[in-house]
Amino acid sequence: MLNPSQRGNIMPASPIRKLVPFAEAAKKKGIKVHHLNIGQPDIETPPSILDAVKHSNIKILEYSHSAGNESYRKKLVEYYHKVGIEITKDQIIVTAGGSEGIVFAMMSCLDQGDEIIIPEPFYANYNGFAIMAGVKIVPVISGIEDGFALPPISDFEKLIGPKTKAILICNPNNPTGYLYSKEEMEALEDICLRKNLFLFSDEAYREFSYSGEYHSAMHLKKIPEQVVLLDTISKRYASCGARIGAFITKNKAVYDAAMKFAQARLSPPGLAQILAEAAVDLPNNYFDIPKAAYISRRDLLIKRLNNIPGVFCPNPGGAFYAIARLPIDDSDVFCQWLLESFSFHGQTLMMAPASGFYNTPGKGKDEVRLAYVINNEDINLAMDCLEEALKVYPGRKNE
């Protein structure tokens, strides 16, 4: 029999999705599972943007421009202007979700064997994109004790070698919820300038910044041609399934290179571009309601977590994730145990073991990621379960 490639073998399975069979088994047993494991918001997709697709008058569903419909890119220029980012339509490539933009960035800026530094813990799928691109991820550790703040620049400097081509950040951060300060962004600007590195900035959660101001990498004045902005409408407009993202750069040569990758796959999804274009016309206060919901959920979740003996969770400044440290032996085992062997009043909870967000062996073993994409009532019920579970879990560790 023919076997898969080596890269097919080393490609990691999704740490978020690998527990799915256990959740399904729990549900079959009649247990209610509170899903805090995946960043699928429960916020409704704005009906008006779904209506834009329904009211469209397509005769032939043709390939769009490889960079995306011009009309949509023009609208995106308006959107970015509103959030303080000045770009032109010819600096945008519309992508199939944020994912494709990350692949384009790695492919067009890095070669096989090149290195990219990413603050750890990081979004697990960056591993997959790096394997596709043959790029090596070099993690720089941000600690839970520091609330996952940017590590000191000296930590970056130690890791920079001749193969280092880029730094990748996610801001606000998935999985930590950390929101980078102006000073931190300027520290990154400084090191990218001195070391001649690309700064890839994944800003999927821009609108969900709660504590302090959001600072885009596109605001950095000294490195305009070193920044690649990676974006998506998935979380912004509760449209994860649309698969519409964006790759944006002011570096003409990099843009032209990325466009060749975009041309190879012909065009981004067509129907969803109509939805995305309509979304730019949502009223300016559209974000008020989801943002207020997330803040309320965050406040509740963090309070409940930190009230459980032995649990520590820093307060995240953005996105809708938090990483908590639990008094346990192994979060992979614990999260599976919660689904397989535990219930409280017929309920349990599903979380993402944090080990999948770390490349450094052994890191994150006592941490979990929680996505607060369920309502406050369910958060309370889920936290009741967690509190009870930690009392009876056989692998509990006592200080």
Add this chain to the structure above:
Amino acid sequence: MLNPSQRGNIMPASPIRKLVPFAEAAKKKGIKVHHLNIGQPDIETPPSILDAVKHSNIKILEYSHSAGNESYRKKLVEYYHKVGIEITKDQIIVTAGGSEGIVFAMMSCLDQGDEIIIPEPFYANYNGFAIMAGVKIVPVISGIEDGFALPPISDFEKLIGPKTKAILICNPNNPTGYLYSKEEMEALEDICLRKNLFLFSDEAYREFSYSGEYHSAMHLKKIPEQVVLLDTISKRYASCGARIGAFITKNKAVYDAAMKFAQARLSPPGLAQILAEAAVDLPNNYFDIPKAAYISRRDLLIKRLNNIPGVFCPNPGGAFYAIARLPIDDSDVFCQWLLESFSFHGQTLMMAPASGFYNTPGKGKDEVRLAYVINNEDINLAMDCLEEALKVYPGRKNE
């Protein structure tokens, strides 16, 4: 300034799209351009499948399953059964267009530096996907004199070395329109079996087989676990912009590897999966009308081409492409000249220079690809233009 990667530099620009600025300039001058350059059919997307999206009742546009909606994969099993291909829903990964499936195949079956043999001329974007995957394409030449039939198996054998992992065919073929016979498919089966190679089969044009019977790689009984079927609804249902394709294999290990790449990008386009699912329920005679249109266009185009002195075009058995040999010095120069410097009764035509479909240097210089995706009246007008152009083109070669 920071420069793109080497692979960004060597990535080829689309040979089909590079003449677009010249076409736009011609149109600005008031010249009507007949587009025979790109495989964008003029056939209307079936209104009923667009309606399926319009009548959908989505509250939250969620991520779908990474392999695609289960309901759609079940429908696809029905579709494939109708065309004589027996697979299960768990052997299908729904992809963002056919393109993504080709990338998944290369990523999950081949490693950096591995080689894949492709009959030349071939679909130009295979080059781009191979560059993404770090895979080397080894072309085996199929000649216009033989109507682009499969080269003798001895030609393949000469090219197979320790790094050869796969053969990739497109059947019916883009860009040649060639339809592989049962004997040719069995010859491929035989060599894949003997040399332990994957057979990637891009069958995007399955429904458009005119001369003789279509034989899927999935019909090959001796190599069920070596075949990866690559598919798309783009041409089948005139839905190029939907971006829905499929990666299909009975090799469980390869499927599992490909699923990890699929999970990394989360899910295929959501709205378009609704359209694609509805398409499977189109009446069985749906293809009769587009197929009859393509056959009529093909017959007209080939006749007109072969009636022009010095022009030779084999009769394609499927798809909606033909490659013609013209009495010219250089098809890149000629195709640009047609747009820049020529018109006949205020009209001209746009074709794809065939050089972009060859990797072997110098091949295809006097060949062009024509896509018969315009109606017969326009084909006649375009051929009038070509006939006149060849009389006055300064780079004309006489035998």
